[in-house]
């Protein structure tokens with residue numbers, strides 16, 4: 001019997017199966033039987049007119065059926081059918097078609113240096129205007145990201161942050177000024193971004209990203225940009241990106257060195273392909289402990305902003321499957337090949353991580369001797385802040 005591989009974002013509609021055996025003599029027949037068995041999946045794959053949706057690609061073994069006999073392509077025992085939803089411009093969920101965007105006279109003037117470039121032009125600028133980007137954190141990486149994405153005309157920018165501006169932030173978090181000390185980073189960042197470009201919509205999400213809210217937050221955006229500096233959030237962002245099918249534009253900084261790549265994009269590797277599990281707290285120093293060169297997040301944040309804009313425009317060669325390493329002291333860039341790990345616990349063929357984990361509380365409770373650890377509301381961060389300050393944080 002032919003085998004059908006179900007991609008991660010669609011598994012929720014197929015009883016969480018990653019593979020199903022389905023009878024049929026053509027690709028169309030197999031998909032018909034499949035979507036008859038899983039009605040929810042039908043809505044994802046087919047339009048009301050019964051046509052395969054344009055953002056869903058179907059492969060027979062390693063060939064796109066569009067280049068074979070489409071749905072009439074014959075199948076035999078042992079064949080593998082893969083459903084490959086495109087995630088450019090959104091997850092494979094049923095959405096109302098976006099309103100056609102237009103540019104006002106002022107916007108045409110504002111973006112004139114983009115409009116005269118063939119790589120952007122009117123089409124690209126409208127793509128930017130219709131794009132929805134979620135930034136996790138309004139700190140060192142979030143500062144250049146927020147300012148340049150707003151300036152470039154990214155139409156809707158969400159920010160997740162719950163921190164306030166501290167004097168020690170000003171050395172690198174240039175989106176905040178001296179008079180912002182003590183203000184919410186969300187308010188300070190949004191003010192700066194609106195001052196740069198009043199035409200962009202900014203959504204303020206005043207919360208810590210957690211296993212409870214991540215999937216809900218991510219679903220409204222096309223691209224997630226990770227500007228966090230701690231492992232629990234980094235794994236949450238990665239897993240939530242894989243589970244929702246959104247690209248994860250990743251950057252990290254430490255002292256004089258930075259890294260950047262694009263994870264979980266069109267079958268490319270994810271963070272867990274690289275590092276399946278986070279290190280226990282205390283093993284790897286944070287910026288607060290190890291220090292960071294103030295200029296460094298500017299460079300890395302702008303590489304993330306560049307990749308975000310390229311993803312929106314669908315131009316150029318993305319940092320997918322490539323880890324860019326930057327050494328500011330040596331002023332040297334290096335590149336490592338990243339491969340998708342077929343055994344990856346979240347994006348591999350047989351995932352063991354099928355829902356989000358709050359590592360923050362996970363480690364603490366395990367250390368305290370609890371064996372059956374489940375998520376608790378607000379996470380350990382809330383516990384540490386509000387209940388017991390002795391509880392260690394990352």
Ligand SMILES: [Zn+2]
Nearest residue numbers: 270273344347
């Ligand atoms: Zn992976």
